Amino acid sequence: MTRNPHVESTPARATLSAEDVAVLQRVEGCELVDLLLPDMNGLLRGKRITRDALEKVYADGVCLPMSLIATDITGNTVEETGLGYDIGDEDRICRPVPGSLRPVPWSPRPMAQLLLSMEGAGGDMFEANPREVLKRVLTRFAQRGLKPVVAVELEFYLFDQRLDSHGRPRTPINPMTGQRNESTQVYYMEDLNDYRGFTDAVAATCAAQGIPADTAVAEYAPGQFEINLKHRDNAVLACDDAVYLKRAIKAVAQQQGMQASFMAKPFAEQAGNGMHIHVSVLDESGGNIFASSPDAPADTLKHAIGGLQRSARDCLLLFAPHANSYRRFVLNAFVPLNDCWGFNNRTVAMRIPHSNEANTRIEHRVAGADANIYLVTAAVLAGMLHGLENRFDPGPPITGNAYEQTEVRTPFWRDAITDFMGSEFIREQFGDSFRHIYGQQKRKEMHSFYTQVTDLEYAWYLRAV
Template identity: 70%
Template structure:
């Protein structure tokens, strides 16, 4: 389906995308909830102009459904208001093809409005948009890149119902070794990596580098930096959808779960951020021998905001299993140059490309909310001129006190946080906090297999 009329309601870029898709049949309308899950509708391509013109209605409660897809009544978005609909409108420029679909299909991101036509306070993309507006008011532009780690599993579980690495395509053996950055592992899974790369290219997702990570079946795909943080997060959303879809198409399972195995590395979301002024200069630019004031203040702000924002970086029960020592996961608020044991790393680069790599978030987190939290912390530090202390040289695990964060404490801290209310709004704090509190209570009410193994016959 193409629309060649001059009065089309589609923006020029989206109209061009649609015209480039031969015989497009349907469009997936995607709304990211606070957990990062994509919800929405599938419509015919013929109805797309009406979607751009009028929007579509979706329940407001979708934004804060729990991880199992149930409405969280404590948010106030369910029965209390009659489970009302809200208008959702296309994000201009986000129309992309769905390369793995069996028939020509497009996909389109949505943004939810409140009852007055403004952006809904709890929609993750809008949360980030509000933080970015404060940077732009100061003449600053964040440049952002997202790195995502994930595991590739066999679609079939093992005899205990646990995930297992996929069999080698030639000998059928399953790898149990760790060979970080091992090119043979990339060659073994070349069919998957190449298919993901090709699908990303068709969607204009700038996937840059693929590496075999620190566990069997674990990989990382990096995205190129963008001077539009919203677009950088859109890229991450499309990448996650692509990785999962291609894996399923090839009889495998891709998971961004933070800690699938107790004895193997967890999967993180590392966020790279630099800041440009109105003249296009990176205000963080410096060398390790002479850290700039802006770099130090931004890192100081991230340290100050770390505990309040931890629920955004580690949103689920499983997220906290990732925080173990000697696993390249931050266990304190340390920072340093060219050092992977710290929370805020300044990667090796020339002075002009100085950036902060924020290493706390898990791959299971919502990229819009992680980016909003990181940028809010940096902005707060710049404005208050926070002092981060000296950079760590060497092993941060042995030089700073280690922390063992807990889900319940993160939820309590978030719900009471003045920082969250100030930067993200009281409405978002309430909705997200109550969503996570309900998830925690429901999770804790379950009786696990370990309960039976430890207690059924012994007490």
């Protein structure tokens, strides 16, 4: 049997790692374990098992339908991927990710959760699994003696659990004032104080799960918040942190009578939810290859940005995967409508945040919080490596308002799908299988979306035409 040398193989028989055993010891009387497989949309699918079945899962894995990895956003199998009826809806063995076991502090019963990774037909990890896609990009960095350092910022809304009479979300009732949130007070400390019951509970959950969250801010819309994660020199673990954090935020919000949503654009008139990826790159000696000042930016920094510019169109579907994702791209909403860069400038796509020279990094600001964190990070890193290898020139940095100095581009979902499915960059970086499966998944979702008749169509056309 031929195995792919670039894909990490998992032993046929395995036992709990010392780290996972220590977690179980902390979860006194653990009764249940959630087995979590992040799919291509970033949704968590899997099984719930009893504690006494855990050793068998580590030893033999657990079977899940291969089609789960590319299930559409509504939970249906996408036959066009070739993973459904064409192969008899086969099961594949899913293996525990060592060291990923975490307590579930919001559960009323003692409980833990564990990440899974799906095998392919040959026993290696399935190459289209988002976590494996990212790992292959990191392998190419390692072959060049480089190590990315990654941090993730996630924006989200808190909503009232009860929808309005039209089935739409409502901002939450402020727990201190008893009034519905309607004002926009960016970075307003009173909002953080008012919702400290929520933010404190999230912080406690992060501490219990080992999630390195360090900053919470009130964002630029009523009920909108951002929680930031500390940087890691292991990009896969940085993404695992973000997966855990999203689940924790949703669970804590539900416990407190609210709903948390990472939907890209819940309200047309309010700010959208972004996912910002901060990246620096270390060489073999541990030095940051981007270290420089605004007056003399390092060539490596410029080359990496040039690669992000040239891969932006091919990767847009990874940054904006859903129909609603494209509602977020509107003028004067701190969302990039360009592929330019600049220092300490939130109107550009690739921002170099204010810092000392040693901590120079790229903040990639294109993706929405609704995207798959593994795939977003893989796309960002692949673009940067593409630029480093080809020494692309990004042009001069933008000073001031980029919206007024660059051509405003309004992206469309259909175009992004077409660009992705025809992209040689995607094929070369992520493989034919991934390009086909992800592209077909999104094409099917688009076709399903456009078969629906919306309320706006009735309002505009029913009587007028």
